[in-house]
Amino acid sequence: NADAAMYRAKELGRNTFQFYSRELGEEAMRRVDLETRLRVAIQNGRLSLAYQPKVSLKSGAIVGCEALVRWHDPELGHIAPDRFIPVAEESGLIISIGDWVLRAACAQARAWLDKGLRPICVAVNVSARQLLQQDFAVVVLRCLAETGLPPELLEIELTETLIASDTERAAETFGCLSASGVKLSIDDFGTGYSSLSYLQNFRVDTLKIDKSFIAKMLSDSGNAAIVRAAISLGHNLQFKVLAEGVETLEQCRFLAEIGCDEVQGYFFSKPVPSTEFEALLSMRDAQAQQLV
Numbered sequence: 001n002a003d004a005a006m007y008r009a010k011e012l013g014r015n016t017f018q019f020y021s022r023e024l025g026e027e028a029m030r031r032v033d034l035e036t037r038l039r040v041a042i043q044n045g046r047l048s049l050a051y052q053p054k055v056s057l058k059s060g061a062i063v064g065c066e067a068l069v070r071w072h073d074p075e076l077g078h079i080a081p082d083r084f085i086p087v088a089e090e091s092g093l094i095i096s097i098g099d100w101v102l103r104a105a106c107a108q109a110r111a112w113l114d115k116g117l118r119p120i121c122v123a124v125n126v127s128a129r130q131l132l133q134q135d136f137a138v139v140v141l142r143c144l145a146e147t148g149l150p151p152e153l154l155e156i157e158l159t160e161t162l163i164a165s166d167t168e169r170a171a172e173t174f175g176c177l178s179a180s181g182v183k184l185s186i187d188d189f190g191t192g193y194s195s196l197s198y199l200q201n202f203r204v205d206t207l208k209i210d211k212s213f214i215a216k217m218l219s220d221s222g223n224a225a226i227v228r229a230a231i232s233l234g235h236n237l238q239f240k241v242l243a244e245g246v247e248t249l250e251q252c253r254f255l256a257e258i259g260c261d262e263v264q265g266y267f268f269s270k271p272v273p274s275t276e277f278e279a280l281l282s283m284r285d286a287q288a289q290q291l292v
């Protein structure tokens with residue numbers, strides 16, 4: 001009887017093992033395939049950037065934009081950053097993607113200046129591996145010098161999780177960048193499970209409240225409380241506060257009421273190609289209307 005039970009357990013164990021190894025095998029293969037395609041895409045210049053406006057709740061004006069990487073694969077079609085950024089992080093490809101994004105975003109913001117548009121600050125997302133490379137500050141400063149973009153027109157977005165992974169290194173790198181005028185925002189604020197003390201060691205320009213809280217704040221009082229708390233925390237530390245993922249007028253009204261400074265989200269615009277962003281900007285400036 002005991003033998004039979006042991007036998008069943010072994011069988012079960014073996015099956016479970018086979019099940020997992022097949023699953024892992026497929027997952028690993030998908031990753032390798034994605035990594036290979038991504039490598040080719042980088043070489044062939046198949047990445048692009050989309051720009052999403054950041055809008056002031058007080059004036060209704062566009063106050064900046066976030067550059068978001070886009071990848072279109074000839075066979076797989078559009079692949080979302082949430083799928084390929086982790087692959088790029090693991091394989092190290094994030095360094096070349098990150099360099100490309102930084103350069104393309106700075107060059108675009110400079111081109112806007114050259115076209116006579118008013119100065120627009122462009123925000124770039126930076127991932128852990130990229131920030132922790134030996135000379136990240138030098139890479140950024142060189143990119144600014146080479147593209148001719150004034151440092152105040154570049155903003156770097158970092159997540160709390162990233163900062164927590166090596167706070168000292170991040171603070172050192174950012175000390176150098178903020179001294180040069182580059183701005184810093186904290187992305188996905190509230191989702192990082194990290195202590196808040198790091199906030200004192202960084203010259204933060206803007207706290208970006210994660211979209212998960214914004215999505216639920218009107219239906220759930222707990223989420224509304226978190227949004228209010230984040231706004232007063234940010235303001236007490238002299239930071240601006242932006243709400244991510246704003247999709248409705250009701251959300252805008254509520255955020256204006258509780259003192260949020262800026263919004264970003266589908267309500268105003270999806271991330272769009274640079275020419276569409278230019279059109280949005282001139283349209284918005286011509287109307288100069290309030291958002292709420």
Ligand code: C2E
Nearest residue numbers: 068069081082085101125126127245246247264265266267
């Ligand atoms: P993120 O930095 O928090 O960017 C905001 C994401 O929210 C973007 O997704 C944007 O399209 C999406 N979004 C904007 N408004 C709304 C809205 O109203 N509703 C909803 N549901 N979503 C909205 P995207 O472009 O797919 O990027 C996802 C994440 O991938 C980014 O989150 C960022 O962490 C990462 N990422 C994107 N581009 C880059 C890049 O160039 N470098 C690095 N390292 N990471 C990037």
Ligand code: MG
Nearest residue numbers: 066125157187
């Ligand atoms: Mg971001």
Ligand code: MG
Nearest residue numbers: 187188210244
């Ligand atoms: Mg975010």
Ligand code: MG
Nearest residue numbers: 125159187188
């Ligand atoms: Mg994110």
